[in-house]
Amino acid sequence: MIHFDSDYMEGAHPKVMQRLLETNLEQTPGYGKDSYCEQAKTLIRKACGNDTLDIHFLVGGTQANTIVIDALLNHHEGVLAAETAHINVHESGAIESCGHKVLQLPSHAGKVDAGEVQEFITKFYEDETYEHMVAPGMLYISYPTEYGTLYTREELSRLHQICRNANIPLYIDGARLGYGLASNASDITISMLPALCDIFYIGGTKVGAMFGECIVANNGLLKHFFPLIKQHGALMAKGRLLGIQFSTLFTDGLYMNIAKHAIEMAMIIKNGFISNGYSPFIDSPTNQQFFTLPNALIDYLSSFATFEIWGNKGEHETTVRFVTSWATQKEHVELLIGKLNSYSNR
Amino acid sequence: MIHFDSDYMEGAHPKVMQRLLETNLEQTPGYGKDSYCEQAKTLIRKACGNDTLDIHFLVGGTQANTIVIDALLNHHEGVLAAETAHINVHESGAIESCGHKVLQLPSHAGKVDAGEVQEFITKFYEDETYEHMVAPGMLYISYPTEYGTLYTREELSRLHQICRNANIPLYIDGARLGYGLASNASDITISMLPALCDIFYIGGTKVGAMFGECIVANNGLLKHFFPLIKQHGALMAKGRLLGIQFSTLFTDGLYMNIAKHAIEMAMIIKNGFISNGYSPFIDSPTNQQFFTLPNALIDYLSSFATFEIWGNKGEHETTVRFVTSWATQKEHVELLIGKLNSYSNR
């Protein structure tokens, strides 16, 4: 069996494991007050081209989203997000459990439309009863989105401008940030992000780390964030584990290099299906590939590979998702496409 | 100026005021442990034809919705409701502030569709990732809805059956319950409600009381509700104020009688507009009447009457709402329609 279910099926990149092993018996102070965290922050500030950035390390993505959103919203505010956003669908109500509504916008292959964001905000304040309604207090987007799609630099700029005009922060969920930046379709780099939004996180769990996400905020945005992390039960006693991992990922371009590998593997899959006559369900340039396939083909592929059924099963055809990662082996991808080619040529 | 803005523009029905005055200097124990509350509960249990009902009095509608929903949902559950539901739109995020998501269903003139409710629940449990999602934990509907429409007895039965099958309670927001029950289009009575749902509230604020809502729950549904009321800051020190008002409203059929008056007034308005060639925006059989009117007519009517602009103003036409209540004077309604007739006959 070969596996394309998700990008969190393995442990950590070998270099990350090696550093964890090398430092294992060193003694450091707890709660992220160690030199490895400092080192990682320095490396990330450098990669982002801004040495004033406020950086915090957390364990997981839902945790990062919840704490950031809890930190930034006022009581009467909610977070604008696509209806397909992870925070709206797959976090078991984490945002609401902190008291805040997800204000749903239409999803366009996982993306929000700047015009619709602006329209929501404009209509909100035009409504005479707006003080009885949940105010738009920030905008959440993901890069890449839950459907593997990417915003262009121009789109991000426009969203950010709308947010600035409305005096609300723009937050980018970067659970798969590396796989977005490494895509051939991306026209941005990590160093552009601090100017394109107010706060984002660099996903580690899915991109080479054993676990860990790195929140990067413009200076002054987050207040009293340390006790809030603790209050959410998200403060690691051995904080250095996060520092060690992120400093490794941001040394010698490791983060981007391993992300590029995942993209190359994804493109082999994508092109393989296309060349066999299947059109993508969504045209994703990143590490998640969605195809609507005949159920017979799905049955055949399932005999030697695992992947995810996306949504409900159809009568004749069903949409499926193939995911690659830093750990995906080229032989597995070639095996998949080889068998697909044979199947088509029966 | 004559006013049709809302059904909470006056104080209380004179009989309610009179009883408040008569009892004003009596001394009673606090927090609803007085004989007036007991008396009101007895009268309401009698009207509902069920002497085991659990009854609690609260001050306002958002308060009632929030506390009931907070009481009934488990951490991981949300409340199903039409996207137009008051709890989803006009309660400043009160439900979310208690940690719960409003799971939005399409609105059909303010109503949810039983088939769509069933489909939501079915699909939810078919989804392999459902434990990462907010579970449907109860169903909220309003009677009449925010658009003045009514469910039939058959529709209520079907919704209740779906809820029973899913083992979740059905809750009816009755902020305007009297105006629903008194409508000619209604095929239910208050005594049917305990069998048609699990919990509902009888709106007082809009139907003759100075303030007050009466929660009626099937026995055993609400646990530790008294401290929850207190925790929400909703426990009146002088609880008897609510008992006195509701016992008055449920003596000699006052509640239904004054509701019927509001319906009669609303029908004069409805028929007046229709006979002048305007079609209702929504065909409401209750005390709220919605018409999409030419802006010129709206300007004319605004010269002597107030009413609500519903949604955003259109270029040529705009939807407006006229509301009647127990206190609406027949002369005012006749003046409105008289002037409308003259305007049309210019």
Place this chain on the structure above:
Amino acid sequence: MIHFDSDYMEGAHPKVMQRLLETNLEQTPGYGKDSYCEQAKTLIRKACGNDTLDIHFLVGGTQANTIVIDALLNHHEGVLAAETAHINVHESGAIESCGHKVLQLPSHAGKVDAGEVQEFITKFYEDETYEHMVAPGMLYISYPTEYGTLYTREELSRLHQICRNANIPLYIDGARLGYGLASNASDITISMLPALCDIFYIGGTKVGAMFGECIVANNGLLKHFFPLIKQHGALMAKGRLLGIQFSTLFTDGLYMNIAKHAIEMAMIIKNGFISNGYSPFIDSPTNQQFFTLPNALIDYLSSFATFEIWGNKGEHETTVRFVTSWATQKEHVELLIGKLNSYSNR
């Protein structure tokens, strides 16, 4: 039977009832946007000698405490209060339900000690682990306290100075404010309060209103308070009810006049017990009187009067509380003390 259980056993002062009756059928906009609320605000600003004060009307005391504290605290902050404070003991965890800890200080007959407040704050920031602890975010006191005692002007000034130095607001729960200000032992007036604290509320429910509390805040302290009121289910549809009541109470000195009556009645009780040889359990100069009495005397008094057992019943003696109010009848007080005199002279 005569009753001294509490100060919320009757309805409203007759002048308040009269105004509610006179205005009953007037039509006004909802949610406190009416002229009566404006008028009440003007009168209260005048009484407080400051026309920039931010004023909001709410229904009850627990509601007022909860919303004010929820509004003023940051996530990682708690509210300093005496361990006997109403918010710490008798509000069913309302403060915690909003996410905040009550940081308990020793109670000195219901009062906090300025030195102990300062010590708490100083020690907190001296602790190296303070970011793992709940920060003191505001100070709550009551005037009069739950034990009927009063802070002197000097004590209030010192508490306020400590709060200002710590950059946290001082909040005064004035559920019985009138009975504090009207006491002969008080050396402050309502016009001094805006300078002696940052925010306080004027209790109506216990001092002549049917219900209602009036929050008075220094300008700029409360942000987005209207939607927060709504979110807490505390926004009255017929907001004018609160405006009418408070404008009546603040016309022709009614609020203070009726409070003085309660104090006179309380002093008759206090002096009656003292002259019969009983020492007060707490030396209260306000409308609550606490005495530890022999159980036999309690049994005798209970044959014709009701009052509250304070704490647990003792073997030989028990502490009891007698409460007077604007509505207490002089004959009742004289009857109580007359019978006490007879009992003593047996």
Place this chain on the structure above:
Amino acid sequence: MIHFDSDYMEGAHPKVMQRLLETNLEQTPGYGKDSYCEQAKTLIRKACGNDTLDIHFLVGGTQANTIVIDALLNHHEGVLAAETAHINVHESGAIESCGHKVLQLPSHAGKVDAGEVQEFITKFYEDETYEHMVAPGMLYISYPTEYGTLYTREELSRLHQICRNANIPLYIDGARLGYGLASNASDITISMLPALCDIFYIGGTKVGAMFGECIVANNGLLKHFFPLIKQHGALMAKGRLLGIQFSTLFTDGLYMNIAKHAIEMAMIIKNGFISNGYSPFIDSPTNQQFFTLPNALIDYLSSFATFEIWGNKGEHETTVRFVTSWATQKEHVELLIGKLNSYSNR
């Protein structure tokens, strides 16, 4: 420099690291649905002598406390705990952020007294106003306590009986469980715990794991716990990391063996100070040792060792804490005591 600051200064026990390395590139399903988690659960159920136990893995201690307490309490309930309890002092208000009060009991060297627990519960329900107060909904204790002390089996039995009588669960915070069970003063084993309480957690972070805590609950106690974990942002994508660590710790008695080492090291420190004439501040039989030492001695020790100042610095003497762990080197302990001996013999 040698370090005795805490028991979380290193990474993981080498055997744990080795297993993480060996399994690093295996592919497993996410969210704890892998075979390593199953294996760990089987081993722990076996160690606890009960194959029906409900087991969940989490990342950290504050997280475990917060989610367990959030899961078990009803809205109107709080958690009984010693005033020195970690949840009351050092979790940044995590419990309150979930809406619940910590009901403080006196601390006796970190322990609660059964008689005082019973008295709290009895008095609570005797109070006529108890429905206005936060109800005792569960009891939290730690084993060992934050002061390194242990409950006897008899004491645990009595606490559990009191809880059963009150129909509330007893929860044991086992952040340092190994160091309690491995103490010579302990008269319990892990297999007794399921009968001595309702739910406990086995601390991994401080006892050999890189990170991780294992919640062990009697069957049926926790409802819908999986989505609650997700909602708290505490669900690891790569759940197998926790399974691998705990299965290693519960193979061949590793958990208890490494805990015994820490106790041996702690006893060398304890006896060293005692033999030099210093009495323990608290007589701890576990891995945390507290001594009140002259400031001059503290200065001397600080020249080559780090340890924690406990509380505020005194004028002449200060209390300090020395902590050992599975990773403490015998040479370091011997160096500490050797230098202490020399210092005393100057």
